Amino acid sequence: MIKAQDVDFYNENGYLLVKGVFNKQEVEAMRTAVDRIIDRAAKAKMDQNHAWQGDYLPPAELKKLVLKGFHDVHYHDASFMRAAIHPNMAAVLSQLIGPNVQLHHSKMLVKPPENGAAFPMHQDQPYFPHEQHTMMAASMHLDDANFENGCLHVIPGSHKQGPMKHRGQHYLDAKEYPISSGVACPAEAGDVLFFNYLTIHGSPVNSSDRTRRNVLFQYRSATDFPSDNVHINWGSGLMICGENPNFDRVKPNFTVNNI
Template sequence: MIQPVDVQFYKENGYLLVKGVFNLEEVEEMRGAVERIIQRAAQSKADWNAAWQGEYLPPEQLKKLVLKGFHDVHYHDASFTRAVVHPNMRAVLTQIIGPNVQLHHSKMLVKPPENGAAFPMHQDYPYFPHANHSMLAASVHLDYADEENGCLRVIPGSHKAGSLPHLGSHYLNHKEYPTKDGTPCIAEAGDVLFFNYLTIHGSDPNRSSRTRRNVLFQYKDASDFPTENVHFDWGMGLMVAGENPHFLKAKPNYTIT
């Protein structure tokens, strides 16, 4: 069981790397699930490149970069459903967020060897702004991640600056916020990096011969409501810990068409 984590470090720096949240057996199970999702997506002709476009790299380099990204992975494989509510995850989340924790969405990100695409520095806030800023990402590492294969980088304390202007609502000006200025979060398989959605983060391309696979779960406090009706996912609002104090807001107000 995960021991008490350094909540004060998270509050001050906007991120926290927690070691050994998942064991190797659980990691292997999720690795297999990632591969099968990619295969099923290709068979269904729903396989696409999620690499970010923009002016941070020359066009000829951008064309060569690949990033496999799919949302709502807990609808594609039960291993991720178990991971979302894993006792170790709940133990950390309730210390950082509080007793009532909701899932917002999930996704997987795979950087293939040698041409895995970068993520320019950005905040997640523009995608799903909330009133109280409890929203955080939990990036589950399924591989050893270092600077060579494009580990996540964060700017400590940047969450305190609030929302910053993004280019096209996607990423920050790369000249003002180059990825090299971020603190590299080197992690082993089974480690989880928790970071606030206002924390500036990004990653370099994967220049190694090793794959970098991450699964990301986005969580928030059940009493932290969106300020804009954006980024709705099926299953958002799933209670991971505690209870929902708001009976009439137990699920998003979406329309099935």
């Protein structure tokens, strides 16, 4: 799927857009799955809005914004499990991370037309810090994305700065790091944007008449362990390619409390 120069680009810039990872039939199956998940969540009264709160927009504007998001979508529909372990994904991950790659978690993000919420610029690292910083997002596009419908923006090379202090552990100062400071990454349905969890990224409001549906898979090296217990889930550690060299550390260290 990718060449040596693509790996060099990722290492230097902290991101890489890979075209055509998924075909039209696979994308359509996942679009249908997204719609069904939202419908089931609404019926279960678990439909949530994940629009970011904070001081980057006036309160009156924040109330208008909508962002549908659900974690661990591979628990909700098999099409996402197939996507997470897809041979094309494994082919890229094995070159960008190494031979032994694990899934950490997945997440669905849907920006509806006209008022789909922005993501202020941030790093993902504060949510699930790891010792070696191999953690990587693979943002799978289920719709064509451009500036008008809120495509992702990244700051090339920002992963080299290491972990940064965030406001409330959520986002960077919007005045110092406006979304416009990033490079827009337009993509087509079926494309995947890979970026390190230290790479500063965000996205503008969806001001178009088109939905923007993305599914994010977070991957890591099998030898990269959490530096604290932030955002650990039951599915963390699923092997995508290679093997787990640490036989005694194949599952998260959970404590189950009976209430």
